[in-house]
Amino acid sequence: MPHTGFEMSPDPFRLRDPLRARAFADLLARWTPPRPVRIVHVCGTHEITIAQHGLRELLPDGVEVLEGPGCPVCVTSTRDLDRAVKLAESGAIVCTFGDMTRVPGTRRTLAEARAEGADVRVVLSAADAVAIARKHPDRPVVFFAVGFETTAPGTAAVLLDSPPANFSVLCTHKLIPPALSALMSTPPVHIDAFLAPGHVSTVIGARAYAEVAERFHVPIVVGGFEPLDVLYALWLALRELREGRAEVENAYPRAVTADGNRRAQELLARAFEPCDAVWRGIGTIPASGLRIREDLARWDAERRFAIEGEPGEERPPGCRCPDVLMARAVPADCPLFRTACTPLSPVGPCMVGTEGACHVWYRYGGRPKL
């Protein structure tokens, strides 16, 4: 690879100097509401920034930040996982993102199916799965599509780009705003504000949260992923709480506009329609999933292959993932955390996904200030 010289230049998008972080910590302290508050984010990348840079150490007493259902791998239902495993066992080449191969469904993981001869491949992009399908025209190739609004446009793009006949998509994409509504309407609710995921918002736009903010009178601040981005967003949330406002604010304007990415939205609208979806640990959330539209049905694995998952939802005994995903508990509240449950032998899905709260806490020791 030719050396371009670029690699060595400082990254203009790194916003993480300790001086400004300190200044934000002072601001957070000055704006702490009189009663304890819980701010919930729904993005594994936010959790990684917070844990990796020790941002909880900078939070004043009484301000707690928790990860809700922010890891697509963790919220994929066992039924969908079972269906992917069955497709692989029945001879299809199943392509998916890395973490997905290690999450247990009812009986086994995709990696275990692969160990017994199934053809399961890890891809970095929906386009990679199409390339595999072109290389193996005689075999069914299924892209097991997971992820939120950030990932779904890629799946939409390949579906709309006349993929080969042997290609299909097992579509389990999910939507963030309905999940925020579900968190706010499933008692007991202890959520004072949301830190909304920056890159989901790049696609859907900050305005997409307005309805949730208004309906539940909850501040929603869109935040980026550099440490200073997160601190700024948290400060805006505290300020809203102190002033009794419940608005959508955009703390990540360099990547997010009010309207979002119109082209990506158009791809989503042409390829998918909303459907009810089951979130692992949470249950069915109305209109929180994306299903492939009728005119693209021939690339829909669900319509093409009669595959059923096992009934019911596999819940490992003792695992508190449902509470972690509902932002009612942090990983350290789980008695199995770091003892029976580790990334090498995960008990629940939140320890498997590299974006799962339990996994992130295990890696970075993200225990909050108590």
Next chain:
Amino acid sequence: MAVVTSYMCLAVPTRVVAVNGNLATVNVQGVHTQARLDALGEPVAIGDYLLVHAGFAIRRLDPEDARETLRLFDEIFALQAEDG
């Protein structure tokens, strides 16, 4: 850090080194990789920064906006100090 392969959810700033129709070659922390431009909806030139997620560019980034954000932070600090 091998971010490109580790996290499916991490969208990272990359820099365009070549454009070929619907496909850009981008530099991510020294590694060259491909990014599809279908979902972007704006023109791309060599040297541009792109936010790439799971192989698809979702936004063009301007380094000036990042500097603008830092200036905004400093204004906030100054204002808040005055209110002190």
